[in-house]
Amino acid sequence: MANLKDIRDRIKSVKSIQKVTKAMKMVAAAKMRRAQERMEQSRPYSNSLAEVIQHLLPDVDREMLPLLDVRDVKRKAYVVVSADRGLAGAFNTNLLKIAQKEIDEFGKENVDLFCIGKKSRDHFKRRGYNIIESHVEFWAEMEFENAMMIGRSIIDHFTSGQVDEIHVAYNYFLNIAHQEVKSESLLPLVYESVEGVSHNRLYEPSKEELVTSLIPRHLNVQMWKYLLESYASEQAARMLSMENATSNAQDMIKDLTLQFNKARQAAITTEMLEIVGGAEALGK
Numbered sequence: 001m002a003n004l005k006d007i008r009d010r011i012k013s014v015k016s017i018q019k020v021t022k023a024m025k026m027v028a029a030a031k032m033r034r035a036q037e038r039m040e041q042s043r044p045y046s047n048s049l050a051e052v053i054q055h056l057l058p059d060v061d062r063e064m065l066p067l068l069d070v071r072d073v074k075r076k077a078y079v080v081v082s083a084d085r086g087l088a089g090a091f092n093t094n095l096l097k098i099a100q101k102e103i104d105e106f107g108k109e110n111v112d113l114f115c116i117g118k119k120s121r122d123h124f125k126r127r128g129y130n131i132i133e134s135h136v137e138f139w140a141e142m143e144f145e146n147a148m149m150i151g152r153s154i155i156d157h158f159t160s161g162q163v164d165e166i167h168v169a170y171n172y173f174l175n176i177a178h179q180e181v182k183s184e185s186l187l188p189l190v191y192e193s194v195e196g197v198s199h200n201r202l203y204e205p206s207k208e209e210l211v212t213s214l215i216p217r218h219l220n221v222q223m224w225k226y227l228l229e230s231y232a233s234e235q236a237a238r239m240l241s242m243e244n245a246t247s248n249a250q251d252m253i254k255d256l257t258l259q260f261n262k263a264r265q266a267a268i269t270t271e272m273l274e275i276v277g278g279a280e281a282l283g284k
Helices: 004-059 089-105 118-126 145-160 207-283
Strands: 076-081 109-116 132-133 165-173 178-188
Touching: 004 207, 076 089, 076 118, 076 145, 076 207, 089 109, 089 118, 089 165, 089 178, 089 207, 109 118, 109 145, 109 165, 118 132, 132 145, 145 165, 145 178, 165 207, 178 207
Parallel strands: 076 109, 076 165, 109 132
Antiparallel strands: 165 178
16 A cells, blocks of 8 residues: 555645646636637528528539539548647547548548648648648637638639649537537539529629629638637537546545545554554563
8 A cells, every 4th residue: 555645645746637627627618608609600601601602503604713613533632620739538539530531531642631720730740641731829819811811722722723622621519518520522612402493593793793702702701610610619628628637636536535544544553553562562
């Protein structure tokens, strides 16, 4: 059995760790609330704009805009939206596992990567994947301009003909306890045909103006959505992870305290027996 000093030192260490996990949980909770508010504010606009694009695409000549060009898929690009830091449970692990599986199935030599977050950059860099761009250390001051900058690079990569499809892998925020890894096709834009719906519509301004204005904006808004969803999911995952760590630390403190009391009682008993034995020896 460990001596009293060792157990006392372990209790002290665990209590120090517990203070850290409690603080990290509170910070993550505050960040998550702010991120969740921004995400929920952006969802209606993002969904409405996507719906407008879906109604517009059936009437559009795909030669009108390079972003609509459907080609034989010989090369793909993946945008992998991860976090910069860990301590968020399986948040990064699940995302990278699914993204890597899809990339490997297509052939990693035929895939270009845009890594958002240190975790995805480091993961794929160690494994020799072809990383075109990486964006890190911007989450704390994330603004729509970040989404526009990333979106511009992705659009240029597609319109220049370097890849034929672009996919995005990210974490979708369902609620505080659940985040779902999603892999979505970003480019080229496709639409779901609905039978019985007439596509003979009048447009004001012209169809060409709408296409050239709305579609680039839609792609930037989609990228903004991916960033917001991922950041809110990261903070929720970290908050739950730190809450579990704090609870585990409390259980460990209870176990160590029990061990300490047992060890102390055993030491007292041993000391009393030695005193009694010594007294008996003197009395003889």
